[in-house]
Amino acid sequence: MLKAHSRLIENLALAGDLGLIAVCWLSAYAIRFHLMPVTDVPPFRDYALQLVPILVVWGVAFRTFDLYRPNRLGSRVSEWFDVAKASTLGALILVSIMTFVFRGHEYSRFVIILFLAQSIVTVSLARAALREGLRFARRHGYNLRYAIVVGGGEPAAEVLRVLNRRRDLGIFVLGLLSDKPEAPENVRWLGAIEDVRATLDHHQVDIVFIALPHADASRLTAVLSGIGDDPIAIHLVPDVFSLVPARGGVEEFETIPFIHLRESRLYGWNRLLKRGFDLCFGAVALVLAAPAMLAIAVALKITSPGPVLYRQERMGVDGRRFKMLKFRTMRVDAESETGPVWAREDDPRRTAFGVFLRRTSLDELPQLFNVMKGEMSLVGPRPERPSFVEEFRRRVPGYMLRHKVKAGITGWAQLNGWRGNTSIERRIECDLYYIERWSLGFDLKILIQTVWYGFRINRNAH
Numbered sequence: 001m002l003k004a005h006s007r008l009i010e011n012l013a014l015a016g017d018l019g020l021i022a023v024c025w026l027s028a029y030a031i032r033f034h035l036m037p038v039t040d041v042p043p044f045r046d047y048a049l050q051l052v053p054i055l056v057v058w059g060v061a062f063r064t065f066d067l068y069r070p071n072r073l074g075s076r077v078s079e080w081f082d083v084a085k086a087s088t089l090g091a092l093i094l095v096s097i098m099t100f101v102f103r104g105h106e107y108s109r110f111v112i113i114l115f116l117a118q119s120i121v122t123v124s125l126a127r128a129a130l131r132e133g134l135r136f137a138r139r140h141g142y143n144l145r146y147a148i149v150v151g152g153g154e155p156a157a158e159v160l161r162v163l164n165r166r167r168d169l170g171i172f173v174l175g176l177l178s179d180k181p182e183a184p185e186n187v188r189w190l191g192a193i194e195d196v197r198a199t200l201d202h203h204q205v206d207i208v209f210i211a212l213p214h215a216d217a218s219r220l221t222a223v224l225s226g227i228g229d230d231p232i233a234i235h236l237v238p239d240v241f242s243l244v245p246a247r248g249g250v251e252e253f254e255t256i257p258f259i260h261l262r263e264s265r266l267y268g269w270n271r272l273l274k275r276g277f278d279l280c281f282g283a284v285a286l287v288l289a290a291p292a293m294l295a296i297a298v299a300l301k302i303t304s305p306g307p308v309l310y311r312q313e314r315m316g317v318d319g320r321r322f323k324m325l326k327f328r329t330m331r332v333d334a335e336s337e338t339g340p341v342w343a344r345e346d347d348p349r350r351t352a353f354g355v356f357l358r359r360t361s362l363d364e365l366p367q368l369f370n371v372m373k374g375e376m377s378l379v380g381p382r383p384e385r386p387s388f389v390e391e392f393r394r395r396v397p398g399y400m401l402r403h404k405v406k407a408g409i410t411g412w413a414q415l416n417g418w419r420g421n422t423s424i425e426r427r428i429e430c431d432l433y434y435i436e437r438w439s440l441g442f443d444l445k446i447l448i449q450t451v452w453y454g455f456r457i458n459r460n461a462h
Contacts, residue, residue, distance in 0.1 A: 014063075018058060032108055032111045054090070054094060061093075062086050064089075065089075067086065083123050083124045135169075137170075145171050146171075146174050146207070147208065148174050149176045150196055150210050151210060152193075152213055153239070156176060156211040156237075174205065178192070190203075193222075207234075208232055210224075214239040220236075266404075270438075277443060278378050286368045296362060303353045304328070307332075316376065316403070317405060318404075322383075324375075324376070325369055326363050368409070377407070377408045378408060378409055381402040381407055381413065382419065383407035399424075413431055414450075416430055
């Protein structure tokens with residue numbers, strides 16, 4: 001019954017799309033020969049004849065690109081791309097038909113191009129409107145599909161969180177099958193993982209989400225055997241959460257799916273957006289901070305002999321080294337005897353004015369020049385000295401993942417109090433949290449809070 005209902009919906013959707021395709025073809029003809037200046041109008045019959053091959057070709061193309069497969073978890077952007085690819089294929093076949101079959105007729109290239117553009121936009125918008133209507137209906141309890149989640153740990157918890165948040169998908173979770181009789185709030189515990197067959201026999205289930213922890217990956221075969229050949233959808237959720245904290249993405253290459261475990265969100269357009277963000281806000285910050293920086297430089301010259309700026313080698317994105325700028329807060333020969341060490345409370349190497357600069361973070365202002373040069377970002381994990389990096393990477397699992405993005409003047413770890421000689425483990429947790437959840441909005445939030453709280457006295461800055 002469910003499959004017959006789905007086929008009816010698919011056929012109605014196909015008929016609707018083809019109706020829109022026909023309207024677009026007639027509309028392109030009308031725009032070209034009735035709304036635009038033209039001296040010779042070809043007979044409408046010649047263009048009407050093309051409706052038959054157009055509807056056949058577009059119907060086959062849309063079916064070929066699987067545009068009518070039930071896909072509640074699909075991306076709207078990918079659907080737009082599929083519509084565009086199917087329509088482009090249809091247009092190429094249409095041109096071939098016109099060239100070799102209808103040789104005695106002249107067809108306007110402008111009409112074909114306009115028709116292609118209209119068909120892509122119109123069909124995509126119509127499908128988007130249909131999906132929004134379905135989402136509205138699903139949020140109100142209609143057109144539901146029933147699912148169970150098999151697994152445990154972070155993978156199962158994440159699936160349940162997403163499905164609970166996205167009620168518009170119309171997926172109602174009947175319950176969870178896991179080894180421990182513990183389930184999140186509003187989710188029933190249906191039994192152990194081995195009870196999947198009994199659960200399917202006693203409940204109407206349309207979808208099974210298999211979300212096994214990495215340690216239980218060997219049990220996947222038993223779960224699939226339990227499901228058997230039941231005509232239900234199966235979605236496998238790999239446990240990338242325990243493999244590596246910095247989430248990546250999925251890509252298909254020559255039919256082979258690749259899961260990128262160590263990719264940050266900062267690639268492509270996102271990288272350009274963040275760079276533009278840094279340049280715009282960095283330039284504004286430089287202008288606003290210029291008077292304060294000039295005053296600090298003068299005060300440093302008066303209170304302490306030596307250069308105003310201190311250049312220190314740090315490790316940035318992809319492990320590349322650069323010279324980070326700071327206002328000098330210690331005497332010139334501060335590390336001649338000790339070598340690279342953390343500054344400590346009441347450190348005798350600091351100058352009197354340097355204590356104030358470090359406590360208020362004003363010594364970091366020259367790093368705005370590093371930002372403008374592209375060596376740093378306004379927001380990101382704080383860069384460390386190479387000698388410390390070698391020590392930390394041996395001590396802290398996942399430490400080097402923080403170098404997947406540019407180092408920043410401020411960051412999520414610093415806002416949470418993990419700066420200076422504090423817990424490296426807690427700092428890394430904050431850095432990876434930032435990398436996983438990066439967005440321009442998150443950057444802006446961190447900057448606003450830094451400006452609001454940044455120049456107060458910091459007890460961890462020595």
